[in-house]
Amino acid sequence: MLKIEGLSKRFVGADKTVTAIDGIHLEVSSGEFVTMVGPSGCGKSTILNILSGLMTPTLGSVTVNGVPLKGVTRDIGYVTQQANLMPWRTLIDNVSFPLEVSGVKTAERQSRARDLIKLVGLAGFEHAYPDQLSGGMRQRANIIRTMIYEPKVILMDEPFGPLDAQTRVVLQDLLLSLWSRAKSTILFITHDLQEAIGLGDRVVLLSARPGRIASIEHVPLPRPRDVFKIHDSPDFRALFDKLWLELEKQVRTE
Amino acid sequence: MTDIQISAESGDAAALAESARFAGRRRRYQTTVRLAQALIVFFVLLLWQFGGGILFDAFYLGSPRGIGLILLNDLQDPLFYRDIRVTGTEMALGYGLGASLGIAFGGIFARWRFVADVFDPFFVAFNSIPRIALAPLLVIWFGIDTGAKVVLAATLVFFVTFFSTLAGIRNVDSALINVARVLGVNEWQLFFKVQLPASLSWIINGLRLSLPFALIGVIVGEFLVASSGLGYRLNMYSTTYNTNGTFAMIIVMMVFMMCLNGAVSFLERKAIGRAPAEDQSYLHA
Numbered sequence: 001m002l003k004i005e006g007l008s009k010r011f012v013g014a015d016k017t018v019t020a021i022d023g024i025h026l027e028v029s030s031g032e033f034v035t036m037v038g039p040s041g042c043g044k045s046t047i048l049n050i051l052s053g054l055m056t057p058t059l060g061s062v063t064v065n066g067v068p069l070k071g072v073t074r075d076i077g078y079v080t081q082q083a084n085l086m087p088w089r090t091l092i093d094n095v096s097f098p099l100e101v102s103g104v105k106t107a108e109r110q111s112r113a114r115d116l117i118k119l120v121g122l123a124g125f126e127h128a129y130p131d132q133l134s135g136g137m138r139q140r141a142n143i144i145r146t147m148i149y150e151p152k153v154i155l156m157d158e159p160f161g162p163l164d165a166q167t168r169v170v171l172q173d174l175l176l177s178l179w180s181r182a183k184s185t186i187l188f189i190t191h192d193l194q195e196a197i198g199l200g201d202r203v204v205l206l207s208a209r210p211g212r213i214a215s216i217e218h219v220p221l222p223r224p225r226d227v228f229k230i231h232d233s234p235d236f237r238a239l240f241d242k243l244w245l246e247l248e249k250q251v252r253t254e
Numbered sequence: 255m256t257d258i259q260i261s262a263e264s265g266d267a268a269a270l271a272e273s274a275r276f277a278g279r280r281r282r283y284q285t286t287v288r289l290a291q292a293l294i295v296f297f298v299l300l301l302w303q304f305g306g307g308i309l310f311d312a313f314y315l316g317s318p319r320g321i322g323l324i325l326l327n328d329l330q331d332p333l334f335y336r337d338i339r340v341t342g343t344e345m346a347l348g349y350g351l352g353a354s355l356g357i358a359f360g361g362i363f364a365r366w367r368f369v370a371d372v373f374d375p376f377f378v379a380f381n382s383i384p385r386i387a388l389a390p391l392l393v394i395w396f397g398i399d400t401g402a403k404v405v406l407a408a409t410l411v412f413f414v415t416f417f418s419t420l421a422g423i424r425n426v427d428s429a430l431i432n433v434a435r436v437l438g439v440n441e442w443q444l445f446f447k448v449q450l451p452a453s454l455s456w457i458i459n460g461l462r463l464s465l466p467f468a469l470i471g472v473i474v475g476e477f478l479v480a481s482s483g484l485g486y487r488l489n490m491y492s493t494t495y496n497t498n499g500t501f502a503m504i505i506v507m508m509v510f511m512m513c514l515n516g517a518v519s520f521l522e523r524k525a526i527g528r529a530p531a532e533d534q535s536y537l538h539a
């Protein structure tokens with residue numbers, strides 16, 4: 001479904017050029033949840049920026065269901081690390097924004113937004129402004145703002161990065177239930193190896209900069225998963241230890 | 255269960271009491287500030303009224319009593335109201351024209367890089383002309399009536415609103431714009447649903463800052479050529495060395511401007527939709 005071939009990005013600056021990513025190949029099938037981990041600065045965000053259509057690659061191509069990607073498209077959603085809600089809009093108006101711009105009638109988009117808001121436990125805050133919400137609440141809003149228009153592929157760039165450990169797990173659980181409901185394809189970036197294994201069908205490990213694919217591991221854990229308890233499973237442990245060694249190697253070479 | 259409810263209630267009560275304490279302290283503080291202000295006004299008026307002939311020559315500074323008498327007199331003069339109406343109308347037209355063009359051009363320049371780059375030096379050059387020097391030309395082009403004053407005020411208002419709109423739109427967080435693009439906005443929606451609301455506070459600030467310029471433009475115009483308006487009245491008093499009358503007109507313009515500023519602040523609160531979160535500290539009243 002999502003096919004990435006030979007993707008490279010080189011930033012040319014005044015005094016030096018930085019190769020952020022180099023020759024990334026990846027195929028993600030429909031409905032799959034793929035997570036990506038890698039050392040800081042290895043080009044993870046760069047990959048998502050390209051896949052979202054906001055940035056053009058130096059080399060390589062991206063196709064969605066065989067159609068080459070050209071610029072931003074409603075087929076691909078992008079959940080960023082910062083919630084980036086519009087501060088002048090209430091929660092419900094933020095969440096329903098994508099439907100508003102595509103011309104969905106007020107009543108329908110409000111009711112769809114309300115359903116999702118309730119689903120992620122924000123009922124009662126529909127008319128709150130972003131600065132009246134906590135970081136975790138804003139991030140929930142950020143996620144359902146993308147879910148609401150049901151893009152085929154959803155890119156997520158460390159969406160739980162700035163949150164505390166408990167909120168993270170709660171939102172991981174929430175994300176898994178949203179994903180199984182929407183049946184979308186997700187490419188999820190994280191710093192956190194536990195998160196990568198807990199959520200993903202496959203974990204893609206990137207090398208230190210320039211980012212290349214160091215290894216891809218299949219996660220042998222059954223679904224539905226309980227992210228609160230998953231860390232106890234021996235399969236989880238084994239995969240964690242294996243990936244941890246790899247990751248350590250990449251961080252060391254930096 | 256009941257225990258929890260009771261403690262929640264008392265928690266609410268405590269929070270209410272706390273905010274009442276804050277409100278009370280803020281009120282008391284504000285009263286003190288007002289009192290100090292009233293005292294200052296009182297002493298200045300006292301000094302002004304009774305210092306004439308002792309501390310200074312009343313010919314140059316007039317006196318509160320004399321100013322008051324002229325104001326009372328003017329307030330009964332139908333021509334005074336005509337003058338206010340004339341100045342007000344010219345100002346409203348000049349402000350409306352300048353501000354709407356300023357916002358429109360600010361939007362166009364912010365959206366259209368090529369136009370902005372091409373016209374930038376011309377705008378800077380034009381804005382460098384002391385507008386008073388333009389007045390004689392404007393009179394030739396637009397006549398001695400309303401036209402010249404409106405245009406003079408508009409040229410002043412235009413640049414203030416133009417530059418603040420431009421700066422506001424250019425300063426919109428690019429992350430917000432990228433997010434909106436990903437969420438599927440077209441260029442039109444990007445402008446009206448993201449860039450414009452995101453820069454609203456800049457635009458309103460421009461509208462507020464440019465308001466005095468509208469009055470300046472009109473008064474200067476009336477000063478030069480006019481047979482009515484507050485500027486004309488001011489000119490009339492000052493050319494006859496009537497200090498009290500001149501002061502009276504200055505006060506009228508000041509009050510006039512303060513009323514307008516109040517109106518803009520009111521509109522600003524309406525436009526922003528909600529008051530910014532209130533500061534609990536009673537030090538910033």
Ligand SMILES: Nc1ncnc2c1ncn2[C@@H]1O[C@H](COP(=O)(O)OP(=O)(O)OP(=O)(O)O)[C@@H](O)[C@H]1O
Pocket residue numbers: 011018019020039040041042043044045046047209
């Ligand atoms: N617009 C840009 N111009 C120049 N260099 C850039 C730009 N964006 C990213 N880079 C460089 O590309 C490299 C990869 O950046 P990127 O943000 O993709 O890393 P990352 O893996 O997301 O890091 P982190 O885990 O810290 O978020 C970095 O060295 C960065 O300095």
Ligand SMILES: [Mg+2]
Pocket residue numbers: 044045046157
């Ligand atoms: Mg990043």
